[in-house]
Amino acid sequence: MRAASAAGVGAAVASSAVAVAYLPVLVVLLVEGRFDLRATALCAGARLLSSVVPYATDVVVLRHLPPAVFGIVSSLNPVLAAVSGLALLGQHLTPSQWIALLVIVAANFMAVTSPTGARESNDEDHEMAWS
Template sequence: MTTTAVDAPGRPAPAFTGTGGKPVSIATMLFSGTSTQIGAAVGAHAFSAIGPPGVVAVRQLVAACVLLPVARPPMHRFTWRQWWPTLLLGLVFSLMNLGLYTAIDRVGLGLAVTLEFLGPLGVALARSRTRLDAACAVFAGAGVVVLVAPGPSSDWLGIAAGLLGAACWAAYILLNAEVGARLPGLQATAAASTIATLLCLPVMIMLALNGKFTAPAVLAAIGAGVGSSVVPYACDLMVLRRVPAQFFGVFMSVNPVLASLVGIVLLGELLSAREWLGVVMVIAANVVTTTAPGRREKLPRSR
């Protein structure tokens, strides 16, 4: 696959670099996606005790506790050029996870992840405004309508939460590429996870004071932290240094399928034929728009 797009303002997108090249990158992204969905399903078992905000809070704490000793980011030496995308990434971590888990709690894992997947699709569509892209955007929108079947009985809060997760996932992709070029290793991820933990601290204090942290709930939330934060954050940061954000976006189309399968196996959530059709429509829109011949557009220079 040709990789001449621009991944961040003013900087050429990375090609499939490093040992193993494309096969290793694909394997890493597949592992990241599977881990994310299993972690989300495990975390869902804690909703009845501590709710989505509690799972997010523990998940971020776990991520910070694991990543900080490994990366040891010298945060006292960060320049403002390094701090501002790291601060934004920490905020995005919190909102992305809160939106996703709220959506999972209300509309199920498969539907929630499909809605969230509109974020990577938006990143891909931002590169061009061709007729093909417009058609794909309309088709993806139609897929969402088919998926959620809006009506008087629709869970609009769950749908809105999924869309919040989508917006944050788009920001996550772009910010990860940005901080990956400004800080080595996992320093940015560790620092951002620490910021996200501080943002969630009031939630943890409130739940602790009310005695909500039962052993099963804590264990499930920790599982979500390892599976959905530590593993994918590390994998994604490394991958986005090796591949273009555009390729990352199209490959992430596997996530709604993984989420639906994990939902069936671990949560007993069965999708109807209509819901599967909506999932496939969203995935197809992403695949078409990011693999069209001659796709070499640039992200806008917004600095």
């Protein structure tokens, strides 16, 4: 089984397990008459936008970008989340939190662009990592 397929199966199993775990909550809400379809729709939308869409985008983009470039782009995700939180929700990070984000991005960039980090792994190395 390819690594991407295994990761997809794992994510599907985890999502299914969480859905089953929330069934008792749904039953309680229905019994008490507190079930709200609008709130459920908003939760489903948040779920899609926060997990499904980014994961699917990563899977598609990884097929078209070299791993080194994908690694750098992926390290920007926390920065984009922080900027989104600031722009959309008015959440402010402290200077030390911004520095921590920049250190993470810089470390990833240096790891990917270093002579040993930038080396492209061949299929045998990749298969061995997932065995």
